């Protein structure tokens with residue numbers, strides 16, 4: 001996903017939490033910074049952010065057939081995958097409604113082989129989530145007042161070393177990036193046809209960016225250029241729903257199905273891998289064939305087609321919802337101390 005889409009997903013998550021009445025104090029904390037923190041949502045894709053060395057490079061989780069031992073561990077048939085995705089996600093219906101992936105596909109072991117641990121999408125999301133919990137407990141006054149309970153050692157920390165509300169917002173937005181990328185079908189498929197330079201990946205992202213619109217473009221949201229109020233930007237984010245045909249159910253922001261952010265992201269990536277295999281069937285575009293391409297117009301017709309609309313609605317709805325679920329889980333955990 002590109003800059004505008006990432007910014008929209010993160011801002012829309014605050015609006016969804018606000019509308020649902022869940023994690024109210026988190027909304028109070030994040031909302032004033034909804035605009036200025038937006039850069040956090042696209043920082044993980046910026047070149048300098050990927051230059052940090054072997055452990056902190058790009059963030060991917062590209063899945064392919066697994067040939068190693070303990071194959072059973074990497075098999076999740078359709079029923080099991082749907083169970084792991086739960087009822088609230090549109091991805092569950094999308095996969096459930098598909099008849100093209102047969103039981104032979106579902107019965108095979110698949111695994112995301114990541115060269116370096118820092119590249120692993122679920123590792124990145126998990127690492128940020130755990131860090132957020134610690135940072136929230138060491139918050140300065142604004143942050144501290146919104147979190148119930150007393151942290152025994154907080155007084156011993158220098159006040160300039162404590163976590164600022166602006167930092168909380170920026171880091172939550174960065175986390176949003178990793179959650180959103182796990183919902184991008186091409187992000188989770190190791191076939192060459194899913195790489196960014198291939199037309200399918202790039203064109204999907206360009207079409208989404210167009211729908212999100214210029215209100216979420218970088219030149220409007222960089223802290224130095226920010227002129228819209230938090231209420232306005234949240235309102236603009238809600239308006240984008242109709243472009244994707246999304247209707248959020250406020251009561252959908254439940255708990256993690258897996259109970260663990262790492263596993264939840266893995267399960268979402270598995271779902272996204274299945275979705276990409278529905279769009280570009282492996283029977284037609286083989287795993288080992290590096291020259292295979294799945295052009296956007298071959299897969300969808302054009303950007304106005306029903307097929308593309310259905311996919312976009314599902315991906316965008318779930319990206320925002322998954323984010324809301326994960327943000328809420330972190331906040332609830334921090335609130336229990």
Ligand SMILES: [Zn+2]
Nearest residue numbers: 001044045181
């Ligand atoms: Zn990314």
